[in-house]
Amino acid sequence: MQTKDMETRTIAQTAREVARATARASTAQKNAALKAMAAKLENARDRVREANDADLAGAIEAGLEPKLLDRLRFNDGKIDARIRCLHKIAELPDPVGEVLREDERPNGLRVARMRVPIGVILMIYEARPHVTVNAGAFCLKSGNAAILRGGSEAKHCNDLLGDLWKESLAEADLPVEAIQVISGSHEDIDVLLGLDEYIDLVIPRGGKGLIEAVSRRSLIPVIKHYAGVCHVYVDEGADIQDAIAIAIDSKCLMPEVCNAMETLLVHREQASELPRIVSALKGAGVTVKGCLLTRAILPDVEPASEDDWRTEYLDNILAVRVVKNVEEAIRHINAYGSHHTDAIVTADESRAQQFVDQVDSAVVLVNASTMFCDGEALGMGAEIGISTDKLHARGPMGLEELTSYKFVIRGNGHVMGGNGQ
Amino acid sequence: MQTKDMETRTIAQTAREVARATARASTAQKNAALKAMAAKLENARDRVREANDADLAGAIEAGLEPKLLDRLRFNDGKIDARIRCLHKIAELPDPVGEVLREDERPNGLRVARMRVPIGVILMIYEARPHVTVNAGAFCLKSGNAAILRGGSEAKHCNDLLGDLWKESLAEADLPVEAIQVISGSHEDIDVLLGLDEYIDLVIPRGGKGLIEAVSRRSLIPVIKHYAGVCHVYVDEGADIQDAIAIAIDSKCLMPEVCNAMETLLVHREQASELPRIVSALKGAGVTVKGCLLTRAILPDVEPASEDDWRTEYLDNILAVRVVKNVEEAIRHINAYGSHHTDAIVTADESRAQQFVDQVDSAVVLVNASTMFCDGEALGMGAEIGISTDKLHARGPMGLEELTSYKFVIRGNGHVMGGNGQ
Numbered sequence: 001m002q003t004k005d006m007e008t009r010t011i012a013q014t015a016r017e018v019a020r021a022t023a024r025a026s027t028a029q030k031n032a033a034l035k036a037m038a039a040k041l042e043n044a045r046d047r048v049r050e051a052n053d054a055d056l057a058g059a060i061e062a063g064l065e066p067k068l069l070d071r072l073r074f075n076d077g078k079i080d081a082r083i084r085c086l087h088k089i090a091e092l093p094d095p096v097g098e099v100l101r102e103d104e105r106p107n108g109l110r111v112a113r114m115r116v117p118i119g120v121i122l123m124i125y126e127a128r129p130h131v132t133v134n135a136g137a138f139c140l141k142s143g144n145a146a147i148l149r150g151g152s153e154a155k156h157c158n159d160l161l162g163d164l165w166k167e168s169l170a171e172a173d174l175p176v177e178a179i180q181v182i183s184g185s186h187e188d189i190d191v192l193l194g195l196d197e198y199i200d201l202v203i204p205r206g207g208k209g210l211i212e213a214v215s216r217r218s219l220i221p222v223i224k225h226y227a228g229v230c231h232v233y234v235d236e237g238a239d240i241q242d243a244i245a246i247a248i249d250s251k252c253l254m255p256e257v258c259n260a261m262e263t264l265l266v267h268r269e270q271a272s273e274l275p276r277i278v279s280a281l282k283g284a285g286v287t288v289k290g291c292l293l294t295r296a297i298l299p300d301v302e303p304a305s306e307d308d309w310r311t312e313y314l315d316n317i318l319a320v321r322v323v324k325n326v327e328e329a330i331r332h333i334n335a336y337g338s339h340h341t342d343a344i345v346t347a348d349e350s351r352a353q354q355f356v357d358q359v360d361s362a363v364v365l366v367n368a369s370t371m372f373c374d375g376e377a378l379g380m381g382a383e384i385g386i387s388t389d390k391l392h393a394r395g396p397m398g399l400e401e402l403t404s405y406k407f408v409i410r411g412n413g414h415v416m417g418g419n420g421q
Numbered sequence: 422m423q424t425k426d427m428e429t430r431t432i433a434q435t436a437r438e439v440a441r442a443t444a445r446a447s448t449a450q451k452n453a454a455l456k457a458m459a460a461k462l463e464n465a466r467d468r469v470r471e472a473n474d475a476d477l478a479g480a481i482e483a484g485l486e487p488k489l490l491d492r493l494r495f496n497d498g499k500i501d502a503r504i505r506c507l508h509k510i511a512e513l514p515d516p517v518g519e520v521l522r523e524d525e526r527p528n529g530l531r532v533a534r535m536r537v538p539i540g541v542i543l544m545i546y547e548a549r550p551h552v553t554v555n556a557g558a559f560c561l562k563s564g565n566a567a568i569l570r571g572g573s574e575a576k577h578c579n580d581l582l583g584d585l586w587k588e589s590l591a592e593a594d595l596p597v598e599a600i601q602v603i604s605g606s607h608e609d610i611d612v613l614l615g616l617d618e619y620i621d622l623v624i625p626r627g628g629k630g631l632i633e634a635v636s637r638r639s640l641i642p643v644i645k646h647y648a649g650v651c652h653v654y655v656d657e658g659a660d661i662q663d664a665i666a667i668a669i670d671s672k673c674l675m676p677e678v679c680n681a682m683e684t685l686l687v688h689r690e691q692a693s694e695l696p697r698i699v700s701a702l703k704g705a706g707v708t709v710k711g712c713l714l715t716r717a718i719l720p721d722v723e724p725a726s727e728d729d730w731r732t733e734y735l736d737n738i739l740a741v742r743v744v745k746n747v748e749e750a751i752r753h754i755n756a757y758g759s760h761h762t763d764a765i766v767t768a769d770e771s772r773a774q775q776f777v778d779q780v781d782s783a784v785v786l787v788n789a790s791t792m793f794c795d796g797e798a799l800g801m802g803a804e805i806g807i808s809t810d811k812l813h814a815r816g817p818m819g820l821e822e823l824t825s826y827k828f829v830i831r832g833n834g835h836v837m838g839g840n841g842q
Binding site: 024371409 | 441445466518524526530535537540544621622636637640642643644660662663666667669670673674710755773778779781782783785786787788789790792793794795798799800809810811812813815816817825826827828829830831832833834835836837838
């Protein structure tokens, strides 16, 4: 085995070793580390920006595309947001040790499930240094040991953030290896993904290519956070003012996020309202592409191809399609969407329920913007990501979604075969 | 692609296609299919036994080991148990559509999680034809489409059971492909494990070799059901009558199951009670192996080697070790055990809590037999297996553990950026 591989292995082994101490850390200790990190981030603000500038300079030289440069940029606004997030996570209830579904069996046995940390969590991500703060905070508060493997393009900034985590953990009397930040080559990812004896869960965050590559190669369970091809469907009889407000919010508030709307479906009885809807969207800066029926009403609209129905633009572009009824809308969403976040605007409760029951997505909304697929808005405090998987966690993932449970059974000398039954 | 591979692919694709109908099946339909299967199993009892006899004859000729022959045998007692189980699962509440954690946000948005089926579940198992009944029933009641891939040694019996499922589903007006029973070669497993676009979850049931091979090759998430190296720890000051009753129940009631005790740990202050404990165990037919300290007190006891601490005997054999204190017991269990099911017998609540908090196992018991790691005993009605994983489901898995959820968010024209916040 090569020296580099041995080092990577040691990182994983160390994480496993400290995971038990991390799991038993008190709430006060964990919160102290989170608050220390917030203070250090504030105090080291200039150094963090300098490190990030060095990364940005390197990335520009290497010809990184502008979208990735945006993600790599860790400016004052983003630093402020992370400081607020650290304080917020410190205020959230500690999920570890929470007792779920306690009940007493007819034989007097008391049965409960107790929340426990998962163990060792590996995050693999590109560019975004804010993940180094965010994911570290989530893993720590949920009692897990974290390995945060950022992209080499963010190395300077991540190394510094890793040092700040170490100092923060030490101040709270926690093992400094509870959050290990590494920036490696692609080879180290292959080594890590084979270490299922040390690592319990992998969460890749980044483009589809990264997530697919990680899923295919990993021996460790992976929770995937794929892109969103999200829809808003405007039903027959829906209030058009509401529909326009929800469409504009879903498309324009943050076009770059995974839960932004990419396709607007409109019931054919509402097709006569298309000029009003499209004009409002255009007024908000959106380029509209449309199906044949849309273009029959609005000939100026660019044609949408089959590919458009499957495209996550992450930009001020929107595909519009006229559908026959709610059934066709549901079929379109299940066939072309990414099972992420989809909304119906309707005045009819039975069709709302049909949409909720039959749209196979992590988040289904009735008369609300797709922007509400958001951990904070849903009362989870914040989120480490939005799972597009069905196993373990689906939709926004908060602290609870980073835990497992154990059964705790208490008896009084109970035996199954004898008198205890 | 070969014809056989195409056929296997078609099975998975068909499962995906019918999964949506299965997910929407009414509780009445699903229960009707379960009861029809119970009646058919009763009526076809002779044919089932004949098919099983043919499998047994082939297996004996092929030189299958006696333990596997036992698992392959599907006699009247086992058929009766399956009929009871089908009725019991029909009586359990339907998990699909259950609304979890409904709450209203300060902005008036109503947020809930709704239980939904996972989708398509693939079971891969060896020998045991009873899994063909059991797993089919669990998957169906939880709204999932099932592919049940049994070993070729059980082909005759499984083919017949698959036909009975088809008839039962048809009578309940459900797609007959909701439960597809196949008995293939090893090659078909490789094909199935690559079909992550059609299959959502794989549950392998069988020996360690099978589970490891499936986990390594699968692109689909796997929930593992590994063996149990389970412990009972007799604490200082524990009631020795209770300790003996719990040890005998944990070891002798069903030595062949994964939650049977394999190692007994005894606090050194209780070492003087070892003659009484060991004599009771021997009286129940158990062969005892012991550590040096055990043998210092009971020289007739065979020595236990380092390997014994890691061995799942699944037989009337028990390893006994004297430990210094509860900390050493916990260290032993976490180091040598399989994180499955472990019990403490104690009169001291603080040490009980320490054991519960620090033993990293799916099921932790205080003053109760390890036999209570059992879906029925824990109020889950029954179980499809006992997960040794931490992701998604841990410990006994019932109907709820075969479901996922979706977020359902209802607003009233809510938008994030404007007045709806």
